Amino acid sequence: MLTTSATLTATPLTLNPQSSHAGLSSVFAAAVVSQSFCQLLLNQPERALQQGYMGTPFRLSAEDTSLIVSMNAHSLKDLAQQVVRTLG
Numbered sequence: 001m002l003t004t005s006a007t008l009t010a011t012p013l014t015l016n017p018q019s020s021h022a023g024l025s026s027v028f029a030a031a032v033v034s035q036s037f038c039q040l041l042l043n044q045p046e047r048a049l050q051q052g053y054m055g056t057p058f059r060l061s062a063e064d065t066s067l068i069v070s071m072n073a074h075s076l077k078d079l080a081q082q083v084v085r086t087l088g
Contacts, residue, residue, distance in 0.1 A: 021087060023060040026053070027068065031076050038076055045069045 030053035031038040041048040045068050052058055060068075067086060073079035 021061075021064055023058055023064050024068070024083065027058055027060070028076070028080065030054075030058075031079075041068075042073055042075070042079065045071070
């Protein structure tokens with residue numbers, strides 16, 4: 001489950017430099033420990049974020065949800081690098 005009211009669409013991504021992006025760590029932690037979640041995150045990020053992990057929803061801001069969904073990564077390493085580059 002996703003605990004944000006974000007609409008997952010192809011809208012321009014705008015980032016708030018004051019945001020902590022704390023929810024992203026739980027997404028990456030789940031991807032590290034679960035190969036099946038990792039593959040879902042890479043192939044169907046909207047679905048992965050909506051499902052949460054092991055019954056626990058991700059607490060992501062609308063900004064972080066849009067960030068993950070907008071990425072086109074082929075590995076977890078690639079996804080992490082893209083996120084870091086984007087967040088600067």
